[in-house]
Ligand code: KIV
């Protein structure tokens with residue numbers, strides 16, 4: 001019989017803790033809602049004890065989810081488990097995820113504990129967590145570099161103590177698929193109570209094998225995969241959700257298994273997460289990269305036209321990537337827009353639609369033809385923070401031979417602030433003027449990038465800036481056909497986020 005593989009998404013925990021991937025509360029809630037639409041089984045919303053901000057977001061997401069299980073990570077200690085439960089207690093389906101390392105290297109150098117102490121602590125933590133809720137996951141951190149006999153002993157003991165899922169992470173992305181297959185098989189053959197728990201895979205991508213390793217685990221009998229949207233995560237990231245889901249779907253015959261993911265939502269989910277962290281996929285990124293379904297060579301084009309399956313193993317339509325191109329512009333009515341949005345996977349509330357429509361019309365005044373990429377950029381581009389400052393007016397002067405000048409007018413709580421500043425170029429001048437108004441909120445701008453959303457010299461330009469204030473680094477974004485305006489909007493968006501942290 002076909003097995004159902006549970007998809008455990010850790011974008012908001014393992015993904016979000018990676019450098020350059022932090023999200024504010026509104027962004028996390030938006031991602032969590034989209035993950036629920038996508039059909040993931042479990043959302044790891046954060047690590048409740050790690051900071052008050054993380055606690056708040058686990059709590060808010062736990063309250064928001066309608067059917068999906070909400071999980072929080074916890075070390076194998078009482079205070080972590082207490083925090084995890086307190087953050088999760090309003091969830092329709094809470095899960096406490098306890099972890100403790102079991103490899104010789106981690107036990108000796110990080111934990112400074114003997115294997116016996118680790119075994120005892122793991123059992124204690126699972127029993128303690130079980131008092132709060134029935135759904136308990138235990139992760140044997142660095143499981144794949146652990147001694148198989150000891151790992152089997154820990155897994156058996158935690159299941160006996162009440163764990164309902166046992167996770168076997170390849171924490172450092174060290175293993176090859178055959179080793180993962182053998183390790184899962186070993187655990188299945190040497191843990192007497194293994195039928196009482198799901199076996200989960202959690203593979204990192206340091207050697208580029210996270211998806212292949214997760215797949216090997218599923219082939220060997222694992223029934224849960226932990227992954228992140230777009231493969232975000234520590235170092236080289238985690239197994240990419242969209243890749244492992246499509247591997248299971250496309251090679252269903254090999255794994256004799258399926259997931260509950262609505263693959264039509266994959267494109268939209270990926271775009272949302274890229275848009276929030278201010279990145280775009282690599283050209284050759286599987287499933288969601290710009291070239292994933294592009295055929296340049298004549299032989300391939302001819303083959304695909306004659307019979308798609310000659311060179312395509314998946315259809316873009318099953319990922320929610322529409323193929324029919326529709327030209328929209330100034331004269332397009334609301335119905336055509338709503339239809340197009342629906343085809344692109346977006347259902348907006350009336351209020352969201354009105355806000356989108358206003359921005360769509362503004363864009364039509366600047367650009368004759370509005371493409372799907374423009375529409376997606378407009379929808380994904382939202383102010384996900386309380387807007388403290390907003391742009392009222394700017395005027396820049398720039399020449400080759402002297403410094404640029406910029407006059408900026410910002411509004412905050414109905415009060416207008418105006419400043420003028422010089423700079424090395426128009427953007428620097430504008431940012432200096434904004435700093436004068438907002439009071440040097442930003443300690444450092446660690447990156448600035450500009451990306452054209454679609455083709456043509458009237459394309460929308462999306463600017464992403466990464467700003468740091470103390471220990472907090474955020475991403476600010478601006479979108480306009482005028483790149484000076486998008487640069488200014490990105491900086492203001494970043495300042496607003498820093499002020500709201
Ligand atoms: O990579 C890892 O081992 C983890 C655990 C905490 C599950 O992220």
Ligand code: ZN
Pocket residue numbers: 014169171202204
């Ligand atoms: Zn991890």
